Amino acid sequence: MSVSLSEEIAPLLPYLRRYARALAGSQKSGxxxxxxxxxxxxADQTIIDTSHGVKIGLYRLFHVLWNASVVPPTAHDGTVSIFEQTAQQRLATMAAESRQTLLLSTLEGFSLPETALIIERSExxxxxxVQDAIAEIDRQTKTDVLIIEDEPLISMDLIQIVESLGHGVTSVARTASDAIAAAKAQAPGLVLADIQLADGSSGIDAVKDILAEMSVPVIFITSFPERLLTGERPEPTxxxxxxxxxxxxxAGISQALFFKGVEEVAAA
Known part of the structure; x- marks a missing residue:
């Protein structure tokens, strides 16, 4: 790539990785x-169309390569999580393009016209x-959610969102220790976590301790995504x-639960 194109693409890569991971269901595959x-x-800089901007061109190129299955799915080698093991099973129940469209228009924040350009469809x-994707995901089994968030107003918003989707809230934790205790008291089916908590503790540390005890999908919700999207492992899906x-x-909740293990969903 030329220096100028490289410079324009570099700040977009953390977000392209975020999109790819949500789409694939794992950091490794994404x-x-x-x-x-x-x-x-x-190999060929002419394959990217920047007429509508580098960002749209980059995501459009990624969309083409994804649909062409340039990279084979990650093989199950005994170390793959339960989320990855069930991804292909659930992908079979939904058109891939519906999920791509949902993620582009919600998680990545593209407008309707921009999303249409990326996937080369009409508005x-x-x-x-998008409607098809939401309808399909809504058919997934409901679960209980642990919220790790120290801001009361944000916690209230998250509770409302979770309950509007038909899920329940097991607990709202304001510190890492509270979150770990809440997870041990009642195992959640999903965790929503901030990274900076009330007493100066870390939501990341809380999640690490929780995941050491159980397998559960996690969505980090933070004002500082760059602290997690560094290109180093481990990073959140x-x-x-x-x-x-x-x-x-x-959309994030729906995607996280989409890749949740069948056995875990049934038990949640």
Missing amino acids: DAYVRACLQALV EEVTQL FLITKPFNPNTVK
């Missing part, structure tokens, strides 16, 4: 697709694809930036 996209660009088709759009949180 990052593999992003690497393939970059390798294709290095009417994009609207229908699901990450939402504050201030958030309620529809973005709803």
Whole structure:
């Protein structure tokens, strides 16, 4: 890539990785697709159409490569999480393009016209694809959610969002210790976590301790996504930036539960 194109693409990569991970259901698989996209660009810069801006061009190129299955799904080698093991099973129940459209228009914040450009569909088709995705995900089994958040107003918003989707809230924790205790008292089916908590403790540390005891999908909701999207491991598969759009949180919850283990969903 030329220096100028590289410079324009570099700040977009953390968010492209976020999109790829949410789409694939794992950091490993998502990052593999992003690497393939970059390798294709290095080989031939003319494959990216920047007439509508570099960001739209980059996501459009990624969309083409994803649909072409340039990178094979991650093999189950005994170390793959329960979320990845069930991803392909659940993908079979939903058109991939519907999920792509939902993520682009909510998690990534593209407008309806921009999403239509990226997936090369009409705006009417994009609207229908989003509706189809939401309808399919809503058929997933409901679960209980642990919220780790120290701001009361934000906690209230998250509770309302969670309950509007038909889920329940097990607890709202303001500190890492409270979150760990709440998870031990009642195992959640999903965790929504901030990274900076009331007593100076870390939501990241709380999540690490919780995941050491149980397998549960986690969505980080933070004002500082760059602290988590560093390109280093481990990084979250699901990450939402504050201030958030309620529809973005709803889409994130739906995506996280989409990849949740079948056995865990049934038990939640």
